[in-house]
Amino acid sequence: MSRTAKGHRARRIRTLATAGATAAGLFLAVGCSSGDDGPSEAAGGVPVVEKGKLTTCTHLPYPPFQSEQGGKVVGFDVALIDLVAKNLEVEQKILDTPFENFKTGAFLNSGECDLAAAGMTITDERKKNVDFSVPYFDATQALLATQKSGVTTLDEVTSQKKKLGAQAETTGESYATSKGFDPVAFESSDAVLNGLRTGQVDAVVIDYPVVQGWLKDKANADEFVLGENIETGEEYGFSVKKGNTKLKAAIDKAITDAKADGTYKKLYEKWIGPMPKAQS
Template identity: 50%
Template sequence: MTRRPTLKLWALVPAMALVLAGCGDDGGDGSNAGSGGPELVNEGKLTNCTGLPYKPFEYEDNGEVVGFDIDLVDLVAKKLGVEQEVIDTPFDGIQSGADFNSGKCDISSAGMTITDERKQNIDFSDPYFDATQALVAKKGSGIKDITDLDGKKLGAQNSTTGYDYANENAKGAEVINFEDLGLLLTAVESGQVDAGINDNGVLFDWVKEKTDFEVVKEFDTGEQYGMGLRKGNTALLEVVNDVLAEAKSSGEYDKIYEKWFGTKPSSN
C-alpha cells in the first residue's frame, strides 16, 4: 500500500469523555473546546507527526499505527483528555519545524535525536530514550566497520543523524540517501547497497526477522530521543515533560519499554 505522497492519518485510542484544551500560553493558531490547557491544531485530538516505518518505535500493523513512541504519546493524549491522531509524513518536514509551523501537527514522536541544529527549528521534550548509530550488513559480507566500505555503497536515511554520520565518517563509500527506513532496509536486503546505517534500536529489531543480516558495529554517538513541538509551545511542552516524568516514576515507562524491547531499560 502506497504511503506517500498522500498523507495517512490514524486515530488511535477511543476519545476520552473530557476534551481539555483552550487558550494556552503558546500563541498557537489551533483551537480546542474548554480552557486551561494547551491549544491543539485539531479540536479533541493530539496530532502526532511521524515517519513510518520505524519499528518498533512507530509502524503500521494490521491497519493501525503502533509502537513504543505511540504508546508514550497515548499517555500525553490521555492526560489532555483527547485522542491521538497519527500523520505519516516525511521526516524532513518534522525536524525542520515546517510541519509544526504550518499547523499540521502538535507533536512528533519519531525516534528523533535531540541536536543543537534541530533545536533551532523546534522545541524538544526531556530525553526519553538513549540511542546510538549502528551498521547493518549481510552475514559473511566481510563488512565489520564503516572503514570496510571503501568503494562500496552505504545506505542512509534522509535528514537523520545516521546520514550525517555516514557523510562525515564513510569517506571512501558512496552514500545512498533514502526517504525512510523501510526503503533503506529494502535496499540492504536486496543488495542495492552493501550496508545500511541507522539507529541501533531499529536495526537490532530488523535483524530479529532478517536472520541473514547482522548488526556488525555500533558507534558511540551518545544520542537521546526527544519529542518535538513547535517552538514556543510551552503549555504543551510542560504537559509532555510532566507525563514522561510521571511515567518513569510510576513504572509505566518500564512496562512500555519491556513491551516493545523485551527487557526493562538499564536506565531512563
C-alpha cells in the same frame, strides 16, 4: 535519528487510527487536518489544533517507534504520546507526513499538528525551529551488513570497498559522511532494508533499535549480521511549536511520571527490548 527524505515526492498527509484510539479505520486526509470545530484546548488549558484530539505528526514506517499493524499505528512513540493524551483528556490522532517538514517545524507552524513524534534526535540545529521535550530515549547507531559481505565494521567496509547505505539526511547518514563515506541514501527505513536485500548496498548505518526490530525476523537474522555498535550520544525528543510551553510541559510530565512509576520501563520492554541497566 534525524530522518528527512531527500528528493521530490508528492506531499502526503494520511490520518491514521492508533491502538489507543476509540475511532477505527484508515483514510486519506485532504487539506488541513484540523477538525470543523477548529483550534481548541485540552485539560489544563493546553492548546490543541482539533477539539478532543492531540494531533501527532510522524513519518511511517519506523518500527519499533511507529508502524502500522492491523490498520492502526502502534509503537513506543505512540504509546508514550497516548499517555500525554490521556492526561489531557483527549485522544491521540496520527498524521503520516513527509519527514522533511520536521526539521523546520512546518506542520507545527501551520497548525496541522500539535507535536511531532518520529524517533527524532534532538540537535542544536533543530532547536532553532522547534522546542523539544525532555529526552525520552538514548539512541545509538549500528552497522548491519549482509552475511555474504563479510564485514562487521566501518573500517572493513572501507578496506574491502563495500557499498554503504543509510536513511537520507539522518544522523546515521551524517555520521557515515563525517567518516569519509558517501553513503547511498534511501528515503525510508523500509527502503534501507530493501537496499540490503537487493544488493544495492552491502552494509548500512541506522539506529540500533531499528536493527533490533529487523533481526527479530528469522529471515533477516539469517541474511544479515549485526556489526559494530556506534555510540553517538544521541537522544530522542518530541517536538512542539516554538513557544508552546503548555504542551511541552504536559509531554515532559508524562515522560517523567512514566519513568517514575515503571510505565516507561514496561513500554520500553514491550516495544524495544530489555532496558539497559544504566537506564533502568
